[in-house]
Each structure stands twice: as structure tokens, then as C-alpha cells.
Amino acid sequence: MLKTVAFAFAVLAGAVQAQGTHDPDVLRVALLPDEDAATVIQDNAPLAAHLEAEIGRDIEMIVTTDYSSMIEAMRFGRIDVAYFGPVSYTIAKERMAGGDLDIEPFAARVTDGSTTYRSVVIAGTGSGIVSVADLVGSGVDVAFGDPASTSSHYAPRHALLLEGAVAGVDYEARFTGAHDAVARNVELGNAAAGGLSEPIFESLIDRGVIDATRVAVIHTTADLPQYPWVMRTDLTTGLRDGIRAAFLGLAQGTETGDAVLGPFKAERFAPITDADYDIIRDIRKTVLDE
Numbered sequence: 001m002l003k004t005v006a007f008a009f010a011v012l013a014g015a016v017q018a019q020g021t022h023d024p025d026v027l028r029v030a031l032l033p034d035e036d037a038a039t040v041i042q043d044n045a046p047l048a049a050h051l052e053a054e055i056g057r058d059i060e061m062i063v064t065t066d067y068s069s070m071i072e073a074m075r076f077g078r079i080d081v082a083y084f085g086p087v088s089y090t091i092a093k094e095r096m097a098g099g100d101l102d103i104e105p106f107a108a109r110v111t112d113g114s115t116t117y118r119s120v121v122i123a124g125t126g127s128g129i130v131s132v133a134d135l136v137g138s139g140v141d142v143a144f145g146d147p148a149s150t151s152s153h154y155a156p157r158h159a160l161l162l163e164g165a166v167a168g169v170d171y172e173a174r175f176t177g178a179h180d181a182v183a184r185n186v187e188l189g190n191a192a193a194g195g196l197s198e199p200i201f202e203s204l205i206d207r208g209v210i211d212a213t214r215v216a217v218i219h220t221t222a223d224l225p226q227y228p229w230v231m232r233t234d235l236t237t238g239l240r241d242g243i244r245a246a247f248l249g250l251a252q253g254t255e256t257g258d259a260v261l262g263p264f265k266a267e268r269f270a271p272i273t274d275a276d277y278d279i280i281r282d283i284r285k286t287v288l289d290e
Contacts, residue, residue, distance in 0.1 A: 022080070022234045026058040027051065027243075030070050030082040032227075034145070034152075034200060035180045037063040043263035050260050054246035055239065066177065067148035074230070077101055081231045081243060086280040087150040089228050093274065105228035105274060107247040109266035111199070115276075116223035118198045119151035121159060122183065123218045127192040132219045135165040135193060142171045143182045143194035150280060152179050155221045156195025158283045161290055163219075183210045193218065199265060225276045229269070 064070040071092040108115040123129040145152030182194040204210040
């Protein structure tokens with residue numbers, strides 16, 4: 001039967017299976033808390049049902065408490081498949097290097113024919129901030145999501161750095177935990193500006209969660225590789241092939257395809273490799289060296 005839960009991990013090191021032998025009766029699929037956990041669970045219910053039908057086993061959908069808990073849960077074999085952010089994927093990959101367990105990215109969503117997306121920097125319309133250059137020497141608070149987020153921390157902070165705005169010198173970085181919280185804090189004036197995923201920001205505006213008259217986009221980043229779907233490499237070959245096929249076989253215009261792809265605003269899922277995330281590694285290094 002399908003299980004869907006919001007789960008806070010108490011990560012303990014556990015035994016992991018040798019490569020190609022892990023064949024769980026319940027496949028644990030983890031999702032990032034980019035928005036409210038209940039919303040994430042609801043949006044991904046069709047995916048859970050699809051995976052259950054396609055691979056023939058129970059699915060447990062999990063929303064981790066934060067990015068770090070997902071990284072550690074994957075590292076210690078507590079989850080099997082995960083929808084990582086680009087940065088959190090590269091962090092997990094590094095931390096797992098040389099260990100008994102490894103991961104591989106296998107699919108990313110396609111929008112407008114591409115497996116890339118962008119991040120935006122927004123500002124409150126009453127903040128007096130109308131460009132990234134205005135943040136230099138401003139001393140204002142800038143909201144970010146999770147410290148390990150790509151589009152709600154590393155990418156927008158990298159963009160600010162390229163324009164000469166340095167965290168702790170020109171502005172104060174404030175972490176809110178999630179993309180929607182970034183937008184809400186900027187809307188309410190708790191932060192003068194903030195960084196978050198462009199697709200999530202547009203969704204918040206479209207759904208009326210955020211008042212479009214109170215926030216404005218002041219910068220859009222270069223293209224970023226999409227969030228990777230990642231699986232453990234110690235899963236049996238048949239299970240790995242089945243998971244990959246379940247994602248890559250989805251198509252718009254079908255009942256299942258539309259139900260699963262709709263919440264992702266995706267046309268389909270396409271194959272990806274670890275090398276696609278080298279640009280993320282470069283961004284991380286630049287920000288960490290700030």
C-alpha cells in the first residue's frame with residue numbers, strides 16, 4: 001500500500017547493502033522541503049501512485065526537515081531515491097565518496113525543452129532596492145532559503161557577489177528555510193531582498209500566495225542544471241532500470257503523465273549525468289571562498 005508521510009530524520013549510521021543487492025519491499029522516496037511539507041506531499045501523490053504501479057512495490061514518500069537531513073539520510077542508507085537540489089546533490093556525492101554507498105543522478109525535469117532553470121533575486125517594492133548594485137554598502141537584510149539550497153542560496157548569492165555585494169559586508173544574509181518563506185519575508189518587509197527559484201516564485205505569484213505589487217524581480221541568474229532525481233547505486237539492476245523507466249517513460253497528454261508532470265510544470269523527464277553538475281561545484285567554490 002502507498003504510504004505518504006512527512007518525516008524528520010534521526011540519522012544513525014546503519015548497515016548498507018553491497019552493490020546491486022538492495023531490493024527493498026518499500027521504496028523510500030525523499031523530497032526537499034522547498035515549500036510547505038503538506039503542499040509537497042499533496043503535489044507528489046500522483047508520482048507515488050505511478051511508481052507503485054510501475055515498479056510493483058510500496059512507496060513511502062518522505063519530506064525531510066531540511067536539506068542537510070536529506071543528505072545525511074541518503075549517506076547512511078535511510079532513503080533509496082531522492083529529489084535533490086543541485087547543490088545538495090553535489091554535497092551528498094562528496095560526503096559519500098569512498099564509502100560503502102554511492103548515488104547517481106538519473107533524471108531531471110524538462111521545461112521549454114531544457115533541463116535547466118534559473119534563480120531570481122527579488123526586492124520589496126517599498127525597500128528602495130531596484131537593482132543588485134543597490135545592495136552594495138546597503139547593510140540591509142537579504143533572505144535566503146536553506147543554506148544548502150541552489151536557487152535559494154548559492155545561485156543568488158553568487159549573483160550578488162559578481163555584482164560586488166558581499167555577505168556580511170554589504171548586506172546581512174538571513175536564512176528562512178524555504179523558498180516560499182523567502183518571498184513572504186520580502187513581501188512583508190522583513191527583508192529588503194531575497195533569492196529563490198524562478199519557477200517557485202512564479203508559482204507563488206500565479207497562485208496569489210504573494211502579492212505581485214509588493215515584490216519585484218531585480219535580477220535573474222544564468223541557467224542552472226535542474227534538480228536531479230537520484231538513486232542509490234546498490235539497488236538491484238532490475239529495480240534501478242524500473243525506476244529509471246518509470247520517470248523517463250512519462251509523457252504529456254496521458255492521464256498519468258499529466259498528473260505527475262503537472263506539479264513539476266514539466267514536459268517530461270530526461271536523462272542526466274554527474275558531469276552536468278560541475279557548474280554547481282564551481283558556484284559553490286566561489287561562494288565558499290567569499
